[in-house]
């Protein structure tokens with residue numbers, strides 16, 4: 001019983017931290033359940049006052065539409081504690097160092113993703129399949145660990161629910177346009193694998209609005225999504241520019257986009273990747289423009305819970321492996337031939353023809369052959385979802401290889 005009370009207090013503290021971190025509503029009423037026996041209702045005051053609007057469409061079409069209920073139910077909880085433990089490092093440590101064993105036993109990777117950002121993470125309504133740049137990294141990890149890129153249970157998550165769900169062990173990895181920040185990496189209890197997409201926050205406006213730069217937005221309303229870095233960056237940047245604006249904070253991507261499209265906001269702000277992606281979902285995409293200014297640094301990539309170094313290493317080196325494969329010219333089309341014929345020791349190490357680098361991760365030595373066969377190298381993944389043959393036609397920019405002046409760089413496979 002004493003333990004329950006202690007856990008309850010920890011739960012409440014964690015909840016207040018979480019709500020503060022997310023810049024939530026003025027007063028949050030929440031039920032915190034700890035070890036089934038104890039239910040506590042608490043009101044948590046939050047410092048920041050923001051407008052939270054959840055569009056009617058959202059209420060009618062909740063996340064369940066994009067994240068089918070069966071998928072949620074199918075996501076087997078691990079031995080980790082439940083989501084009520086919110087945002088402290090302690091539960092992450094309890095999740096233990098056996099994620100790979102759990103994934104192998106389950107026969108599926110539980111991957112937390114986005115369902116609403118075409119090109120990155122998207123549930124295609126026609127096929128009911130997840131697809132995108134981030135989704136391919138779920139497949140890459142499943143290929144490395146389980147030998148099957150399709151052995152993935154996808155869990156669609158919003159900006160707000162992604163962190164508690166990862167902390168609770170309901171997913172093994174989160175790969176969903178999530179920015180690497182110090183607070184997420186430390187007090188929230190996560191480890192970030194290498195950045196797969198270097199991004200920055202942008203602002204979309206109507207072409208006929210006369211707005212060409214942020215300082216033209218005096219008195220403007222701006223649609224922004226709750227529980228994101230976006231919310232805080234917007235406030236900081238506008239304050240620094242002395243622009244008095246009104247944020248309209250919404251719960252998820254569809255409601256944010258709908259509010260902007262319906263003309264309830266003059267601007268829509270999120271990561272530039274998210275803006276480019278969401279632009280194609282607007283009623284008249286060509287009527288909108290993304291301002292040139294970049295408001296922040298948003299390094300996006302996969303993340304895992306603290307407390308499992310082996311699992312962190314796997315996610316990290318699978319990601320680096322896709323970078324290295326591009327640098328070495330290894331593709332999904334030539335990987336088998338390269339493994340069979342290359343005499344380059346660097347290639348032979350990466351593909352596990354020589355050495356036992358896979359074994360060091362607890363994987364087969366040819367784990368990168370499986371990954372590259374399944375999804376290709378970094379450049380192939382990028383081009384498939386964002387490149388010139390897609391509607392996005394996104395320039396690589398900082399996401400070029402380091403040998404080409406970009407930031408994509410793998411340490412040696414030695």
Ligand SMILES: N[C@@H](CCC(=O)N[C@@H](CS)C(=O)NCC(=O)O)C(=O)O
Pocket residue numbers: 114115116117157158159177178179225227228229230251252253254270271274275298300
């Ligand atoms: N990179 C930022 C923003 C990520 C984010 O959640 N962006 C929104 C706007 S594109 C999104 O993906 N929403 C999808 C959803 O909630 O369904 C972060 O990590 O906080």
